[in-house]
Ligand code: HEM
């Protein structure tokens with residue numbers, strides 16, 4: 001029995017993917033390559049590539065799982081423009097996460113092929129950096145939107161976030 005309005009409940013797997021990725025992403029950014037010369041260190045290079053491949057595979061699995069089995073917690077009466085905005089931000093985060101990792105792997109491939117400077121690798125590093133900066137903005141908007149739903153008490157926040165849960169009695173209102 002659920003007290004939620006029209007909200008779906010995300011499965012435990014969906015929550016594990018969501019929060020697991022938040023940790024993986026913060027880790028990935030924290031240990032970012034500060035300087036391309038760091039890639040000369042074979043152990044560092046190998047670790048970076050293995051991390052990126054695992055990240056990409058998990059991202060694909062998460063995307064397929066979420067699209068096949070879960071749906072947004074937005075209430076049914078949400079204005080169309082807001083539903084579209086949520087879709088753009090969610091899909092955008094998948095897209096930019098994907099491009100960040102793939103461009104990182106491409107940098108690794110070029111480096112491994114001994115193409116360590118020149119226009120090609122510079123363009124791909126630029127893409128890598130521009131895309132991750134767009135991603136930061138999307139994540140910022142996403143967290144703002146989640147906080148907005150928390151203030152609205154419409155159940156969206158609690159469907160995914162394990163802390164500062166909404167008061168259950170607020171969700172019976174129709
Ligand atoms: C690296 C940071 C984050 C990324 C990349 C991210 C990504 C996503 C994505 C793609 C979804 C759509 C469901 C899915 O496919 O899993 C989602 C849902 C959600 N996220 Fe995040 N998220 C991040 C951080 C956060 C944080 C910090 C919060 C809250 C403080 C949050 C709250 C939510 C909520 C409430 C939903 C459900 C939205 C709905 O059902 O329409 N997320 N997130």
Ligand code: HEM
Nearest residue numbers: 028029032033034035036048052055101104105107108129
């Ligand atoms: C999940 C995977 C990855 C994440 C989250 C990530 C994150 C980042 C971040 C945050 C930056 C700094 C961007 C900025 O300054 O605005 C960066 C730069 C860079 N990354 Fe990645 N990266 C990933 C994968 C890789 C891989 C696999 C490689 C290559 C083996 C790579 C090579 C580089 C290089 C060369 C730079 C530029 C360093 C410089 O400023 O000279 N990245 N990455």
